[in-house]
Amino acid sequence: MTHLLFRHRDIPEINKLQVYQKNGGFANFKKAVTSLQPKQIVDEVKASGLRGRGGAGFPTGVKWSFLPDTIWPHYVVCNADESEPGTFKDREIMESNPFQFLEGVAIACYAVGANEGYVYLRGEFFEVAKFLDQCIAEMEKAGYLGDRLFGTEYSLRLKTHLGAGAYICGEETALLESIEGKRGQPRLRPPFPAVVGLYGKPTVINNVETLTNLPYIIEHGAAGYRQFGTEKSPGVKIFSLSGNVNKPGNYELPLGATFRELIFGLGGGLPEGRKLRAIMPAGASSSIIRVDNASFERVMDTPMDYENVQNVGSLLGSASVIVIDDSHPMDWVINKTIHFFKHESCGKCTPCRDGNYWMQHLTERIHEGHATEKDVVLLKSVAGQMLGKCLCALGDFSTMAVTTAIERFPEDFEKKVKA
Ligand SMILES: Cc1cc2nc3c(=O)[nH]c(=O)nc-3n(C[C@H](O)[C@H](O)[C@H](O)COP(=O)(O)O)c2cc1C
Numbered sequence: 163m164t165h166l167l168f169r170h171r172d173i174p175e176i177n178k179l180q181v182y183q184k185n186g187g188f189a190n191f192k193k194a195v196t197s198l199q200p201k202q203i204v205d206e207v208k209a210s211g212l213r214g215r216g217g218a219g220f221p222t223g224v225k226w227s228f229l230p231d232t233i234w235p236h237y238v239v240c241n242a243d244e245s246e247p248g249t250f251k252d253r254e255i256m257e258s259n260p261f262q263f264l265e266g267v268a269i270a271c272y273a274v275g276a277n278e279g280y281v282y283l284r285g286e287f288f289e290v291a292k293f294l295d296q297c298i299a300e301m302e303k304a305g306y307l308g309d310r311l312f313g314t315e316y317s318l319r320l321k322t323h324l325g326a327g328a329y330i331c332g333e334e335t336a337l338l339e340s341i342e343g344k345r346g347q348p349r350l351r352p353p354f355p356a357v358v359g360l361y362g363k364p365t366v367i368n369n370v371e372t373l374t375n376l377p378y379i380i381e382h383g384a385a386g387y388r389q390f391g392t393e394k395s396p397g398v399k400i401f402s403l404s405g406n407v408n409k410p411g412n413y414e415l416p417l418g419a420t421f422r423e424l425i426f427g428l429g430g431g432l433p434e435g436r437k438l439r440a441i442m443p444a445g446a447s448s449s450i451i452r453v454d455n456a457s458f459e460r461v462m463d464t465p466m467d468y469e470n471v472q473n474v475g476s477l478l479g480s481a482s483v484i485v486i487d488d489s490h491p492m493d494w495v496i497n498k499t500i501h502f503f504k505h506e507s508c509g510k511c512t513p514c515r516d517g518n519y520w521m522q523h524l525t526e527r528i529h530e531g532h533a534t535e536k537d538v539v540l541l542k543s544v545a546g547q548m549l550g551k552c553l554c555a556l557g558d559f560s561t562m563a564v565t566t567a568i569e570r571f572p573e574d575f576e577k578k579v580k581a
């Protein structure tokens with residue numbers, strides 16, 4: 163199929179403004195600003211069924227409609243933090259198809275009445291930020307940004323903002339704190355950013371991939387977008403495939419494509435002699451799907467969309483599919499994930515800060531073979547006490563792999579503990 167998001171794979175040099183323009187670039191933003199009312203765009207995006215690609219899958223148009231029209235200014239902030247281990251799709255979009263992405267940001271800004279939009283990038287993306295700054299400057303020169311665009315009353319400016327390399331700053335309220343120059347830690351909610359967001363004003367926060375869909379939706383309408391994907395999960399999705407596969411990489415597919423198509427089709431299967439044992443479909447934050455003789459066919463035939471991945475005991479999240487073969491025991495896997503979460507916990511709330519500290523001690527002890535059965539029970543108990551009790555979802559995320567590894571792969575832990 164031709165790509166909706168990864169158009170650079172079909173059109174060489176589409177990351178140059180002239181090439182993008184030749185291929186319809188910015189015609190949709192112009193169409194939006196000159197011939198559509200903001201509410202029409204919000205309604206079209208609602209009808210398209212586009213859901214947030216940052217992880218939670220929340221309907222984008224519905225999110226936009228929460229902004230009150232009694233409080234101004236409004237802001238749009240694009241989440242380009244991309245810190246989930248195993249997720250590497252937003253970077254490819256920004257580097258290779260930057261103008262479609264920025265056109266998407268601009269359309270979102272117009273739709274919610276924002277005259278300023280921010281792109282928040284993780285600190286390690288300093289080269290990407292520099293490149294986007296150049297793209298933004300070219301857009302200003304070409305008349306796509308600035309005052310009274312296309313002869314209308316609408317003005318728009320875009321800015322990039324670099325973080326300092328912290329996973330927590332992908333959490334939307336920590337991200338807002340970071341832009342405001344404060345320590346990147348989550349805010350208490352309510353109020354939600356739609357009402358009290360950046361600088362205390364109504365704010366829309368959307369992922370890079372989410373916004374990159376918008377030019378297509380404006381051009382082809384909701385029905386055009388819905389020709390891809392499923393009824394409840396319409397459109398296309400980029401799957402970041404990594405781990406024990408022959409051809410790791412980003413793959414753009416309609417939502418509802420199966421694990422089999424991704425892992426054994428495009429991904430070229432597992433290395434010679436290795437057997438599929440587990441899948442983490444949402445990066446380090448995943449509940450781990452067990453794949454064995456009994457479940458293999460069912461898991462492989464599962465459509466990868468927001469509904470069906472739940473039927474095999476996990477979530478689609480940001481669709482960073484990590485493949486784990488039979489050479490990796492789960493005590494090793496969770497030792498890795500907890501090392502990450504312990505390092506990235508921001509420390510603001512006690513359950514996440516202390517819970518991850520203790521989970522790291524316990525997973526390490528188990529993995530190194532110094533633990534008893536009681537330690538596994540304690541590890542599960544710590545995870546259980548964290549779930550649903552943290553200030554933001556980072557704490558919950560950290561428990562997912564731990565709990566499911568212990569429940570679904572008991573033999574790995576039985577092997578490791580002393581009587
Ligand atoms: C700890 C944590 C890290 C997150 N990291 C990211 C991220 O890197 N990129 C992203 O788009 N969303 C991330 N999210 C989700 C955002 O909070 C937010 O839901 C998302 O940006 C909304 O955009 P969407 O509706 O387009 O998905 C993270 C959430 C949490 C709790």
